[in-house]
Amino acid sequence: MAGQLLPSKAGAGDSSGSQRESSKLVELPVQCYTHSEMARRYLIDTMGCQMNERDSETAAGILEQLGYEATDDREQADFIALNTCAVRAKPQHKVFSKLGELRRIKEQRPHTIIAVLGCVAQIAAQEIAQRAPYVDIIMGPRNYSHLAGAITTAQARADGDPIIVTDTTEVIPEGPPAAPTIPISSYVNVTYGCNNFCAYCIVPYARGREQSRAPEQIISEIEQAVATGRQEVTLLGQNVNSYGEDLPKACDFADLLSQVNRVKGLRRIRFTTSHPKDLSARLITAMAELPRVCEHLHLPIQSGDDEVLERMGRGYTCEHYRRVVEAARQRMPQMSITTDVMAGFPGETEEQFEHTLCAFEQIRFDQAFMFKYSDRPGTRAAQMDNKVPEEIKQQRLEQLIACQNDIAHQINEELIGTTFEVLVEGRDPKSPEKVRGRTRTNKIVIFPGGSDLQGQTVEVKAQQAFLWGFLGEIAE
Ligand code: SAM
Ligand code: SF4
Numbered sequence: 001m002a003g004q005l006l007p008s009k010a011g012a013g014d015s016s017g018s019q020r021e022s023s024k025l026v027e028l029p030v031q032c033y034t035h036s037e038m039a040r041r042y043l044i045d046t047m048g049c050q051m052n053e054r055d056s057e058t059a060a061g062i063l064e065q066l067g068y069e070a071t072d073d074r075e076q077a078d079f080i081a082l083n084t085c086a087v088r089a090k091p092q093h094k095v096f097s098k099l100g101e102l103r104r105i106k107e108q109r110p111h112t113i114i115a116v117l118g119c120v121a122q123i124a125a126q127e128i129a130q131r132a133p134y135v136d137i138i139m140g141p142r143n144y145s146h147l148a149g150a151i152t153t154a155q156a157r158a159d160g161d162p163i164i165v166t167d168t169t170e171v172i173p174e175g176p177p178a179a180p181t182i183p184i185s186s187y188v189n190v191t192y193g194c195n196n197f198c199a200y201c202i203v204p205y206a207r208g209r210e211q212s213r214a215p216e217q218i219i220s221e222i223e224q225a226v227a228t229g230r231q232e233v234t235l236l237g238q239n240v241n242s243y244g245e246d247l248p249k250a251c252d253f254a255d256l257l258s259q260v261n262r263v264k265g266l267r268r269i270r271f272t273t274s275h276p277k278d279l280s281a282r283l284i285t286a287m288a289e290l291p292r293v294c295e296h297l298h299l300p301i302q303s304g305d306d307e308v309l310e311r312m313g314r315g316y317t318c319e320h321y322r323r324v325v326e327a328a329r330q331r332m333p334q335m336s337i338t339t340d341v342m343a344g345f346p347g348e349t350e351e352q353f354e355h356t357l358c359a360f361e362q363i364r365f366d367q368a369f370m371f372k373y374s375d376r377p378g379t380r381a382a383q384m385d386n387k388v389p390e391e392i393k394q395q396r397l398e399q400l401i402a403c404q405n406d407i408a409h410q411i412n413e414e415l416i417g418t419t420f421e422v423l424v425e426g427r428d429p430k431s432p433e434k435v436r437g438r439t440r441t442n443k444i445v446i447f448p449g450g451s452d453l454q455g456q457t458v459e460v461k462a463q464q465a466f467l468w469g470f471l472g473e474i475a476e
Helices: 050-065 089-108 119-123 125-131 144-156 203-207 215-227 253-261 281-289 306-312 318-331 350-363 390-414
Strands: 004-007 025-028 040-046 068-070 079-084 113-118 137-139 163-165 185-189 232-236 268-272 296-298 336-343 367-372 419-428 431-438 444-448 457-465 469-474
Touching: 040 050, 050 068, 050 079, 050 113, 050 144, 050 185, 050 232, 079 089, 079 119, 089 113, 089 119, 089 125, 113 119, 113 144, 119 125, 119 203, 125 137, 137 144, 144 163, 185 215, 215 232, 215 253, 232 253, 253 268, 253 281, 281 318, 306 318, 318 336, 318 350, 336 350, 336 390, 350 390, 367 390, 390 457, 419 444, 419 469, 444 457
Parallel strands: 040 068, 040 079, 079 113, 113 137, 137 163, 185 232, 232 268, 296 336, 336 367, 444 469
Antiparallel strands: 004 025, 419 431, 419 457, 431 444, 457 469
8 A cells, every 4th residue: 555644743733723834744654454453443532513523434434444443432442533623612621631531541551542633633733742642643634644644653653742744734635435424324525624714713724725525526425325325415514605616617516416416316415504695596496496405404693793793704794694594485485494603702792692682583493503602712703802701601692592492392383293204314212112313304303113214214294393303103
């Protein structure tokens, strides 16, 4: 197998949030283990978003090519990775407490390779190296093409400084096959990185600039997913609506959806995340007309106040947001709309927060991911004055949650008696005599049935409403 390029320790990345230069590279041999040799075991602990889940599948694919097998037991693992999230301070702190727990494992079983992957690895490499010197590999989310080489190097030596690869300028190559974790559904990246630099957000610093994958690579990955039994794909990007802007041949996200819609054997197409400033009329038409594209839009609003949106650098007004939602609902009245929102952005007044509550009451989201604003060093918002005190952020978040829970419950109550097409994902972990699946609008439905239904679409009548979806029964 060809050698891999890895940065020497001298060229390790820094811990600031800024984009960094490529480190000095050295050539390393890559060794492949076969299953006939004693199997090594790996465990990847994934935090954060669907993108991290997909990145963990890539890492798992690389490990399996090296001869490792998956385990759930970290006491048995020869390779343990934390795939980390830096979007808010809390998940970043969690990484350090998890690393504290891994210290004992490294002391008892020194051959175990400990890796920190993902966004915290990218933005806090030096801090990790200092606070957890027993970590062997620190690797940013754009650099997994170097993972096999890093593991081989770490296996070949007893100790030493961590191998650090944190280059956000790397063009991500088409990689080895991933090891998917969901039996009927696959995540497929369409873009990497982000160009938007919203004032509060660390993602562009951790994941670098936007890079669209070529449509033929995306289609080929989806065809392979279908060939191995997947019925559904979720196309992933920080802003799928700007897909294709960097491609040599014109192809926007609506064009991509129509190509994906032609893949034989694929039942459902989902995507996330849409940015309200870039969501085009063409995309709404594509969603309405392409039969496999599901009627669900995840459209983060972030705030219902124009001045706050302006300072967030979001590039739209609340009125624009409402118009996009109206246009989508006009074409697909049954569609569900979900969102992300933040309470307590720096300088947010009580009145501005009321505008967000008001927007929630008027737009009526099916579901919302609601967060307290969290300072991310290196972002523009972190430099802003008038930080909202913690207890006020907490109060506002609780108000938003109460308001949204009422709305979601009402929406689902109104749908009782409706028959939905449910794609069954498998047994319900809490009640083994039942199965669970999702409607096209991405609501969970749990109903009596056996595991033979996994991967089938079943017509199910909603009987009882919850925030997450329904309990139901197979329709007659
Ligand atoms: N690309 C997506 C978009 O444009 O909305 C979102 C990606 S981000 C990983 C997911 C969500 O985390 C954001 O929509 C935002 O609500 C939240 N988020 C990002 N930065 C945050 C911060 N500093 N504090 C609190 N929440 C934050
Ligand atoms: Fe972050 Fe904004 Fe990019 Fe989403 S669009 S990842 S919120 S910078």
